[in-house]
Amino acid sequence: MTKKELVKLQQEVTLLRAEGKYKDTIQNCFSLLNASMEMKDYKSILTAYINLAASYYCIGDIEEAFKCIEEHEAICNIHGDDLDKLNSYNISFLIYEYNKNIDKSKATLEKSIALGKKLNKYNIVSNAYSNYSHICMLDEDYNKALEMGILGLDAAKLHKPASPILELRVKLNIAKAYIYLKDFHDSKVLLDEMLNSPFLDSFPREKSQCYDLEGQWYREQNLYRQAYESFTNAKVIVESYNDIYLLKTIQEERCKLCELMDDFNLGYKLQKEYISILKEISERELSLAALKLEIKHNIMLLEKKAYTDQLTGIYNRDYLENTTNNWLNEAYQKNESVVCLVLDIDRFKCINDEFGHLFGDEVVKQVSRACSNIIREDDLIGRFGGDEFVIILRGASLNDGIKKAEQILETIRSLNINYGDKTIDITVSIGVTDNLDSMAMHFSELFRAADMRLYKAKRSGRNQICAVS
Incomplete structure (x- = not known):
């Protein structure tokens, strides 16, 4: 505007x-x-x-x-x-x-x-x-x-x-x-x-x-x-x-x-x-x-629209950042753990180039849906952009985050996404960190640490998890 x-x-x-x-x-x-x-x-x-x-x-x-x-x-x-x-x-x-x-x-x-x-x-x-x-x-x-x-x-x-x-x-x-x-x-x-x-x-x-x-x-x-x-x-x-x-x-x-x-x-x-x-x-x-009542309903819709990713229906980047900052502030005061998983779809550009962007959108939606079904009700999932997703686990340990990443990895591998008569194999790479390990006080710090581990997983051959710096 x-x-x-x-x-x-x-x-x-x-x-x-x-x-x-x-x-x-x-x-x-x-x-x-x-x-x-x-x-x-x-x-x-x-x-x-x-x-x-x-x-x-x-x-x-x-x-x-x-x-x-x-x-x-x-x-x-x-x-x-x-x-x-x-x-x-x-x-x-x-x-x-x-x-x-x-x-x-x-x-x-x-x-x-x-x-x-x-x-x-x-x-x-x-x-x-x-x-x-x-x-x-x-x-x-x-x-x-x-x-x-x-x-x-x-x-x-x-x-x-x-x-x-x-x-x-x-x-x-x-x-x-x-x-x-x-x-x-x-x-x-x-x-x-x-x-x-x-x-x-x-x-x-x-x-x-x-x-x-x-x-x-x-x-x-x-x-x-x-x-x-x-x-x-x-x-x-x-x-x-x-x-x-x-x-x-x-x-x-x-x-x-x-x-x-x-x-x-x-x-x-x-x-x-x-x-x-x-x-x-x-x-x-x-x-x-x-x-x-009508106004409250309409405001809820407006707020949902402001904080929701239009393609997938999960939270967008703004909501992710604001909410995680609040959680990190509370966690610092209580000396609690906040775990961050950053994942993206392997070779997503090749999928778009070979099958088209509409099919690419369908892949993003199905990966989003699969991840949403795995996380707890109190956890947070959002689309950071393109094919990259962020999951925030509140009050969980780094080991809990690694187990959750393994569950997501296995679930995505078993997805059946068809293009005509052909089944397309989908995998993801995941970086995992927590606020205690990375000393993160803000979302940007927590995300950066997990994102670096994600790219380490990519360089190591994709379709895997990295939880060490």
Whole structure:
């Protein structure tokens, strides 16, 4: 993939998430990750992880979202800039809020505010103060909520160009704090100002929140009929953009008000509407659960494709190297043995030249299959390239490796591979080593030692094993 194609894929991922196509976003993010890791393009890696985290959050897979945030933070600490850190704080807050972790939510917002001020990103600072105000209200600390809201409004006014909707979003929190501090005068002044804003019709979500807040203002003063009308206005607007969870909250308020107004006929009608909303929520959650399973299945296929050799179906070179490096690291710490067998097909070039490459491919597949049937379930086999294979035995001794090589040698000799009426004899040569004998700490060192022994076996006449240096 070229740099230009990588940038295009970054843009595609960001656009898909903005359009709410989370399944496509996640799948494209994994393609972006594979390409950017290969090119060591850390900006692209960070873009992939932040979009993965946000998409997993939006489909309710919080565990996967957390994993992506952790990966993003680890890379960001080494290769990221302040804007990358700011993105990380913003998505981390959403997850902490979802899990109702008040302390971590506040700590993350404080980092976001400090960094946003440093970068003069006053829209982010304002949103962070607004979110802080919201968290304080969940904690029923309305004085602190008011203080954070006022700071958020000050930050919104510093944002250039001026953004009335940014200011209104903070005012919603300020008005709510006033209501629960029983300051009905100042809260009403703010509510009327917001509801009469000329731009409000362009922002249905914020308009519904204004009416929802007006309903709370009336309800706190026991003005139940007026509160019901305000919540009904909010309901009509929410239905236009179909936020089913906000609709559920508003409907609960309307049902309670029917009881307070002793209007049982209306209450019965609203309960039927409420049951319908709960049914839709249940259906959506089932759909999300199915979507999560589908995404996990697709990601498993993508990962398998990334680590699998297309011709043989066994692991490829990348997976071999990465996994063996991990095993060698653990073996070093525990003073354990890791055995490496490197084998290739004798006179394979002659087979290709005489019978053609398609037949050569068939030979490679049959040798791969025969070796796979011999090794243990916990061992590792991969195609290193061409007709060369690598087998890694974990926790086995060098003698175990030699016995396994003898078994493979005998099995390959007995293969019956036909070309028309002719049976072609196939043999292999094998080099065997272990990490203790070769002092190997990395795959490349272990492979090199076994590969040298393989070529010693070749020079000694092929169709044999070499396990000495």
